[in-house]
Amino acid sequence: MKHDLRVIKTQESLRHALLELLKVKPLEDISIAELCRLAQINRGTFYSHYKNVHQVFKHYLEVIVEDFRRAYEEPYIKTRFKIENMNADMIQIFHHVKKYQDFYQIVFDHRIPMMYYYLLFDSVRTFIEESLVKNQIDKEEGTLEDYLLSYQTNAILGLLIEWHRKDYQTNAEELNKQLITIISLNSPFRN
Known part of the structure; x- marks a missing residue:
């Protein structure tokens, strides 16, 4: 599928402007007019892509979550879900976070409404569950499964x-090594 560069540029401008505004005010207080002004696009262009500011955030979250999903699944796919075959260089989650650090700084800021965290949490929890199902990993039955998925999501x-x-001071490679140690001790993918 070929993507129109103008559409991509417009969406990137809107996401960048949204991130800047989210640093100083909650999503519900951001107007389309100020978002368009900061993104340097007109309202007509905005409405050709989105209905409201919440859709811009939702679309950006979808982009981030899809990248997060790939980063999460990559080492498992490379090792065919055998933890003992995984090494620290395969882990991509921390590289993903660095790529979208501006977004994560907002979501994890203690002054920001928990709504953002829960949106991220629900999205990550969903793809962890889908990954377990897709790869036919044995899961616990009933309510325990829900707690296990929430535990796994909150751990990450x-x-x-x-x-x-x-303040993102520890380098990704060191975090990768620490994560390998953690998941080798407690993982639903362990045999």
Whole structure:
């Protein structure tokens, strides 16, 4: 599928403007007019892509979550879900976060409404569940499964929040090594 470069540029401008505005005010207080002004596009262009500011955020979250999904699944796919075959160089989650660090700084900021965290949490939880199902990994039955998925999701996001709290100072390679140690001890993919 060929993408129109004007569309891509417009969407990138809107996402960048949205991130700048989210640093100073909540999503519900951002107007289309100020978003368009900062993105340097007109309202007609905005409405040809989105109905409201929430759709811009939702679309950006979808882009980030899809990249997060790929980063999460890559080492498992390369090892055919055998933890013992995984090495630190295969892990891509921390590289993903660095790529979208502006977004994560907003989502993990303690002054920002929890709504953003829960949107991210629900999205990550969903793709972890889909990954388990797709790869036919044995899951616990019933309610325990829900708790296991939430535990797994919070474990990953907890690492990212701690990295955020340390101002992203630890390099990704060191975090990869630490994550290998953690997941080899407690993973639904372990045999």
